[in-house]
């Protein structure tokens with residue numbers, strides 16, 4: 308293994324990695340549907356109608372639109388749906404926004420909502436209605452339940468939300484996967500725990516990957532690459548070398564030359580990781596069929612009018628929530 312992070316390995320990586328311009332990685336902005344109470348929600352169309360229809364299932368991915376928060380928008384803008392108890396968010400308003408989301412998804416603002424104190428881990432928690440509204444929620448990054456009438460929610464503002472449902476046994480799960488949680492295999496471990504706790508079979512599972520920061524925008528350092536390389540045989544497929552397409556740089560490259568030795572300059576491609584694909588791979592590795600995995604699409608960093616983005620707003624961002632539950636009765 309010696310030399311894997313050395314210069315020779317660096318050369319190898321450049322040879323086999325995908326090279327692209329940022330535009331080639333960009334994804335279209337999804338179009339939300341509007342719930343009865345006016346809150347926009349992203350839904351998985353094939354879960355609502357068609358062959359994968361699940362009338363017993365509640366689900367939805369929120370956007371930044373349709374709420375009461377004023378902490379992250381211009382004075383004259385409509386209120387926003389911040390769902391996280393962030394430093395700038397008023398607790399009372401966030402609680403009302405959460406009720407709006409719950410009502411939009413279930414029709415009842417009083418449906419219990421279970422959330423987590425998320426810590427970028429692979430810690431999994433069994434959610435129950437008794438946990439709803441706890442002042443200090445459990446720590447973890449994955450929730451699952453077979454209890455009807457309760458919504459499970461994970462919060463994101465760039466990280467990837469993943470919802471999973473067992474169509475036969477009626478079990479639901481929600482996972483929060485940033486790069487650290489992805490490296491810790493939160494989703495793969497989560498499906499394993501669903502099998503253990505509830506006897507779920509991977510062929511009965513359907514999954515939905517929600518909006519997060521896209522490969523178009525997610526520039527990372529070498530430490531992220533080496534973390535993925537140490538965990539996944541398919542890590543090459545997750546990374547792209549993205550070239551700056553700044554016309555000034557392309558036309559006048561001499562202006563940007565540095566005195567540094569080759570390979571040590573800040574000029575050159577940046578490394579982008581595709582967390583949606585990484586989590587799709589984990590679902591496949593856990594045994595789900597490719598056709599059972601859906602994605603809302605959308606990049607939180609590109610489509611800031613629709614989503615909160617932690618990166619794009621230098622950390623001053625609200626949180627969206629992805630929820631799933633079992634309709635009672």
Ligand SMILES: [Zn+2]
Pocket residue numbers: 333520521522523524525606607608609610
């Ligand atoms: Zn983007």
